[in-house]
Amino acid sequence: MKTLLLKKEEVSRLICMREVIGTVEEAYRAFSGNQVVQPGYIGIHLPPPGGEIDFKLGYCKSNEIISMKASSGGFINNPESHGVPSGMGTILLFDARSCALICVMEGSLITGLRTGASGAVSVKVLARKNAKSITSIGTGNQARMQIRAIKEIMDVEVIHAWDSNPDTLSKYKTDIETELGIPVVMADSKKEAVKQADILITTTRGKGSLVEADWVKPGTHIVAIGTDQQGKQELDPELFRNAKIVNDSIEQCIEKGETWHPLNSNIITKDDIHGEIGEILLGRKPGRENDQEITIFDSTGMAVQDNTTSTKIYQNAIESQTGTFFEFFE
Known part of the structure; x- marks a missing residue:
């Protein structure tokens, strides 16, 4: 052979x-x-x-x-x-x-392509049908990949972006507007950016809470990409208390994903996890059920x-x- x-x-x-x-x-x-x-x-x-x-x-x-x-x-x-x-x-x-x-x-x-696509798949089943505005916390290569993928499945009217590095943020704006023709608003603060989101994407190497629960408006879909091992964190664990939580792999996410943090803080139990995204795609569990739900897709990546x-x-x-x-x- x-x-x-x-x-x-x-x-x-x-x-x-x-x-x-x-x-x-x-x-x-x-x-x-x-x-x-x-x-x-x-x-x-x-x-x-x-x-x-x-x-x-x-x-x-x-x-x-x-x-x-x-x-x-x-x-x-x-x-x-x-x-x-x-x-x-x-x-x-x-x-x-x-x-x-x-x-x-x-x-x-x-790796970059399939991680970007994972966010788009979650948007298909968990974001509001009238979602138009994306907020990106983090503006590196994977942040770009997420936008490329999501643009394949919906019309994106505007992106609000924040990064701890002003030069990286500025380059992201130039690159996205040149390549995809989507206007990018450079936010002065994380809070300012998050409050604008219909869809919130986090793609950082964060070691602590970057997004506070009270910044996120009802109906937001969150694509949590950056936390794929113990020690990383991007979201306030309180966000999970009243959200619909969807994992790529429950086994992985409760061990090393963003979902580990609210579990470890006793904010939620394993029973509070709605399910895996594959279960929604198979029709075994519902996706978004109303426009007020906050949905969280915790993606740790799988072989x-x-x-x-x-x-x-x-x-x-x-x-x-x-x-x-x-x-x-x-």
């Missing part, structure tokens, strides 16, 4: 954001439909000046593909010392019927999202005859 090699530039040409939104929906349905085997990820922290590398493994029964993603970050000396980026990603795909390696692809783009997205890229590569084949067992 031949193995396909896909380079970064090839991967970027083989999938669009609308397709990624579809693959992420597929991943959530499969996960909540018990079609996924997904062990906890393994991380290795290297001594300074090194960073860390994580390995995420997933098997999706519906496509009979096993994926493994290795992603590194924090190797700040890489560009000058080794001529490679400070963070990299690689994805391996195995045919689950034989465990033969069928594809090796550059994986750094996929099955990498699985379904990279599988679609592989399929597109085969159809378009993109990439280079090689054989291990000649």
Whole structure:
């Protein structure tokens, strides 16, 4: 069996954001439909000046593909010392019927794409139908990816943005207005920005509460992206007291997501979590039920999202005859 090699530039040409939104929906349905085997990820922290590398493994029964993603970050000396980026990603795909390696692809783009798409999927089922205004707390690469994805499924009239770095905020405004044609209002404060939100996106590396409960107006949908491990936090735990709480994976979110904080503070119990987004997509639980609900989507990210997205890229590569084949067992 031949193995396909896909380079970064090839991967970027083989999938669009609308397709990624579809693959992420597929991943959530499969996960909540018990079609996924997904062990906890393994991380290795290297001594300074090194960073860390994580390995995420997933098997999706519906496509009979096993994926493994290795992603590194924090190797700040890489560009000058080794001529490679400070963070990299690689994805391996195995045919689950034989465990033969069928594809090796550059994986750094996929993480950003599928994380952005996750926010858009949550907007489809949890945001008000008349939502027009987005607030972005944090204006880095993932903040841009969220807007690119959400723009695929709704009309965005204006973005209110805040960042602790004024230069980063200014560049975000220029980039978004140039690329997407959406006006960006640079907020003087987090509170000012949050109060304008129909949809609130948080994509920071926060270590404490950035968004206070009394800033959030009724009917707001919150896409909480930044908290994916213990020690990170973006939202006031009090926000969860009267909100509809939806997780990508309840097991992950109560351990290392934003949901951990109100649980740990005894503001909510596990029974107060409405469910997983896959359950809503499968029709087992309702999404938004009225225009006054505050909804929170806590996304910690899952290997099955990498699985379904990279599988679609592989399929597109085969159809378009993109990439280079090689054989291990000649």
